[in-house]
Amino acid sequence: MNTKTYSDNTSPSMLHLDQQMCFALYSANLALNKVYRKLLGELDLTYPQYLVMLVLWQQDELMVSDIGEKLFLDSATLTPLLKRLETAGLLTRRRAQVDERQVIITLTDAGRALQQKALSIPEAVACASECSVEEMTAIKQQLQTLRGHLHKKA
Known part of the structure; x- marks a missing residue:
């Protein structure tokens, strides 16, 4: 097992762009977003x-805070997004009766129907990645582990 840590390497080459994990993630994310932009445009x-929508297709009638927790977004970021989806007729927002500070998000019929149209997206993204199912699973698990470690330090 390799026990060398990044702190062991003090070479200036560690500051090269192509040595940065953050840049590899960032640039991969840019490429992935281009693929999604094309698919989601439809x-x-x-x-x-x-x-x-993925969160709500999995479980409808969630509070804004629950959606934010699943997506790692705060309500200030999420609220405008939800308003746009409501304007598009895909969901409704209503105040909880028990605590009016809580907003419950519910899919509309149009929002539920959109799920059928979205079924081909995961496969299209997988094809664009040119990775095997095993590679995609391993990458996803590694990224989830990384996110967990970084989330603890943030």
Whole structure:
């Protein structure tokens, strides 16, 4: 097992762009977003809107805070996104009766129907990645582990 840590390497080459994990993630994310932008354009959704819809397709009638927790977004970022989805007729927002500070998000019939149109997106993204199912699974697991470690330090 390799026990060398990044702190062991003090070479100036560690500051080269191509040595940066953050740049590899950033540039891969840019490329992935271009793929999604093309696919989601057919659904008239942005990538952040698609993420919200994925959460609601999995479990409808969630509080804004629950959606934010799943997507790692605060309500200040999420609220305008939800308003745009409501304007598009894909969801409704209503105040909880128990605590009016809480807003419950519910899919409309149009929002539920959009799920059928979105079914081909994961496969199209997988094809664009040119990775095997095993590679995609391993990358996803590694990224989830990385996110967990970084989230603890943030």
